[in-house]
Amino acid sequence: MDSPRIPLVVGVTGHIALREADVPALRRAVASELSRLKASYPNSPVTMLTSLAAGADLLCADVARELGIPICAALPMEPAEYRGDFSEADAARFDEHCAHAAWVGVAPPIERVPEEPRRADAYRRASVYVAANCHVLLALWDGSAPDANRCGTGATVDIALRGDYSPERGSVARKGPCPVVIHIFTPRVEQGERAAGEVRRLGDEAALRDMLERTEEFNRLCGEDRGEALLTDKACSDDPALRRMSALYGVADGLSVRFAGIYRRVLALLAAASTLLAFAFLMYDEVDAIWMILLCGAMLGTALLCRGYAVRSDCHRRYIEYRALAEWLRVQAYLRYAGSRLRVTELLTWTQSQETAWIASAVRAASIGPDAKQKHDIRACWVDVQRDYHAGAIGRTALSLRRSDRVVRVALVLSGSLYVLAVLFELIFGGLTPRPLSQPMDLNVCRTILKVALGTLSTATVFISNYYGKQSLPRKQSDHGKMAKFYAMMSSALAEYGQSEALLEQLAREELIENGNWLSYQRDNAPDISL
Numbered sequence: 001m002d003s004p005r006i007p008l009v010v011g012v013t014g015h016i017a018l019r020e021a022d023v024p025a026l027r028r029a030v031a032s033e034l035s036r037l038k039a040s041y042p043n044s045p046v047t048m049l050t051s052l053a054a055g056a057d058l059l060c061a062d063v064a065r066e067l068g069i070p071i072c073a074a075l076p077m078e079p080a081e082y083r084g085d086f087s088e089a090d091a092a093r094f095d096e097h098c099a100h101a102a103w104v105g106v107a108p109p110i111e112r113v114p115e116e117p118r119r120a121d122a123y124r125r126a127s128v129y130v131a132a133n134c135h136v137l138l139a140l141w142d143g144s145a146p147d148a149n150r151c152g153t154g155a156t157v158d159i160a161l162r163g164d165y166s167p168e169r170g171s172v173a174r175k176g177p178c179p180v181v182i183h184i185f186t187p188r189v190e191q192g193e194r195a196a197g198e199v200r201r202l203g204d205e206a207a208l209r210d211m212l213e214r215t216e217e218f219n220r221l222c223g224e225d226r227g228e229a230l231l232t233d234k235a236c237s238d239d240p241a242l243r244r245m246s247a248l249y250g251v252a253d254g255l256s257v258r259f260a261g262i263y264r265r266v267l268a269l270l271a272a273a274s275t276l277l278a279f280a281f282l283m284y285d286e287v288d289a290i291w292m293i294l295l296c297g298a299m300l301g302t303a304l305l306c307r308g309y310a311v312r313s314d315c316h317r318r319y320i321e322y323r324a325l326a327e328w329l330r331v332q333a334y335l336r337y338a339g340s341r342l343r344v345t346e347l348l349t350w351t352q353s354q355e356t357a358w359i360a361s362a363v364r365a366a367s368i369g370p371d372a373k374q375k376h377d378i379r380a381c382w383v384d385v386q387r388d389y390h391a392g393a394i395g396r397t398a399l400s401l402r403r404s405d406r407v408v409r410v411a412l413v414l415s416g417s418l419y420v421l422a423v424l425f426e427l428i429f430g431g432l433t434p435r436p437l438s439q440p441m442d443l444n445v446c447r448t449i450l451k452v453a454l455g456t457l458s459t460a461t462v463f464i465s466n467y468y469g470k471q472s473l474p475r476k477q478s479d480h481g482k483m484a485k486f487y488a489m490m491s492s493a494l495a496e497y498g499q500s501e502a503l504l505e506q507l508a509r510e511e512l513i514e515n516g517n518w519l520s521y522q523r524d525n526a527p528d529i530s531l
Contacts, residue, residue: 004247005219006362007047008037008212010069011130011179013156014056014140017189023059025197026140029184030063033138033199038067041212043219049134049368051075051107051126052097054090056140056153056186061097071097072368074107076126103240105370108341111165124151131159133364135212137179140186157181161203167346180208207357214358218255218322227254230333235376241369245333248366252326259319266310266527273302279456287448307527316526320519325359327515331508332363334382339375340504343367347509352516379494383507387487393480401473411461418454425450472521483514 018026037046048064048071050057061071075082079098083091098104107129114121131137137160139153146155159165160179180203187194230249236242277299284292310316332344345353345360353360425446490507497503 004244004251005043005045005222006215006248007365007368008041008044008136008215009134009365009368010034010037010046010048011134011137011160012048012050012057012060012140013127013130013137013153014053014060015142015153015186015188016053016055018055018059018140019187019189019196022186022196025195026056026059026184026186027063029197029199030060030138030140031067033182033184034063034067034069037136038069041216041219044212044216045070045219047072047102047365047368049074049130051123051130052094054086054094058090058093058097059140060138062093065097065100070102071100073098073101073104074126074129074368075105076122077106079104103369108371110167110343112167120151124155127151127156128159128165131156131179132163132165133368134160134179135208135215135361135365137181139181139183141183142185142187143183157183157202167343178203180205211358211361214321215362218252218325218362221255222251227251227257230330231337231381235337238374239336239369239372241367242333242336242372245329245336245366248362249326249329249333252322252329256319256322256326259313259315259322262313262315263310263319263527266306266315269306270303270527273299273306275456277303279452282452282455287452310527320522321356321359324356324515324519325362328359328363328512329366331511332367334378335504335508336367336372337376337381338378338499338504339372340501341371342501342505342508344508344512347505347512349513349516352512352519355519375499377499378504379491379499383487383491383494386511387484387491390480390484390487394477394484397473397477397480401477404473408461415454415461418450422450422454472525475521479514479518483511486510 034046034048046069048060048069050061050071050073052058052061052071052073052075064071079094083094086094107126109125110132111125111128113125137157139157139160141153141157144154146152146158160181163178180201183200183202184196185194185198185200186196227250230246231242233243236246277296280292280295280299283289284296328344335342335344344363348360429446490503493503
């Protein structure tokens with residue numbers, strides 16, 4: 001779980017009272033589903049999230065261990081108390097899995113805690129935690145409706161499919177695509193002779209497949225570019241979840257920088273090829289330079305190759321999505337570092353959750369573990385750093401904007417000057433006056449030169465404007481200015497009022513909204529031949 005890769009989390013829920021004769025069939029079905037996941041996504045480590053309850057949970061844990069799949073045990077209560085629910089044989093299996101688990105602890109509360117919690121509420125808390133944090137839920141279940149306490153297998157399936165829980169903060173329902181439930185039919189002892197082990201899938205399989213493919217893609221690429229971790233080893237030495245998020249941030253940041261560079265180079269090459277294409281065509285058409293048709297083809301081919309490379313590398317989508325993943329991980333890591341239980345995925349807007357479901361699932365997967373044990377001051381490492389970053393970015397973006405304005409202005413001035421020159425030429429030498437003042441040696445040659453120059457410069461002006469327009473520099477400058485003011489205000493508020501949950505929530509929410517706005521306008525700037 002400390003690897004800088006996003007785990008594919010398989011949650012488990014199921015009946016306690018299994019029929020002994022059904023166990024071999026159930027084990028085969030569970031092993032088949034887990035093996036299929038491992039084979040389909042070889043670069044993504046599969047992790048099992050389970051409450052290690054007697055019956056189905058322990059059966060799945062046994063199979064996971066045989067397949068080399070690590071287990072995270074989110075228990076309803078402390079292990080010593082929980083152990084009293086088991087028979088002697090099951091207690092020994094429970095102890096064995098706890099000893100080898102990647103994490104064992106009481107499931108952190110996601111749902112609002114009742115004022116007078118009952119024992120059943122502890123079991124529901126564990127069910128909600130498992131269902132809310134997995135990509136896939138293995139349900140060894142007979143298909144019956146949820147029980148009155150809303151904490152059994154039926155309730156867990158309902159939570160997974162419908163997001164049927166009320167988080168402490170944020171939306172009342174899960175906003176992104178919910179996990180797919182792999183229902184392995186598991187009759188209870190009293191349910192007759194129907195055979196166990198039949199498998200069916202519930203939920204949006206297409207959405208799940210997209211999430212897992214995007215996750216697998218990231219994990220495959222994560223060895224190629226790694227930026228610096230968000231926090232030092234010392235800062236998160238005693239917190240595996242924080243280490244995991246910090247390392248993943250470095251990977252996402254490095255990949256985003258890499259694909260941003262490819263994206264900008266593609267834009268520049270498309271602009272250059274388009275300008276040369278226009279020049280070559282004008283030379284072919286106006287000057288009768290027949291060989292220029294070959295240059296036209298070469299430049300058209302270059303533009304198509306650039307476009308093809310952009311599609312194959314998927315540089316634009318990867319650039320903006322990995323940037324979003326890095327930003328969300330940074331927010332979640334700093335919230336945890338501050339000792340907050342706020343969850344980034346429940347502060348997202350509906351649009352963000354729908355458009356970037358795999359990123360939300362990745363942040364949930366990276367966050368698995370107990371609540372943070374310590375609280376740290378995040379003003380200096382988060383708020384002030386972001387304030388200084390945005391303040392510096394205003395200057396850098398303004399410089400780029402001035403450069404783009406200067407280039408476009410020069411191109412416009414040259415185009416305008418050539419136009420004026422063409423008008424004067426026609427006034428003096430022909431065309432616009434009945435009696436030319438003078439006659440050049442070759443009127444048509446001069447006119448052709450002016451046509452080619454004016455056409456090429458005008459085309460170049462359009463392409464250069466589009467190139468810089470794709471980078472949304474005025475919008476970026478405005479956003480940096482607003483965020484610099486926001487972080488300056490938050491720094492003052494934290495100094496005056498302290499690090500309250502309300503301020504942390506406002507800080508996280510505003511940063512996520514700003515990133516959502518950036519994603520929104522960047523999505524429209526994909527490189528294309530129309531440039």
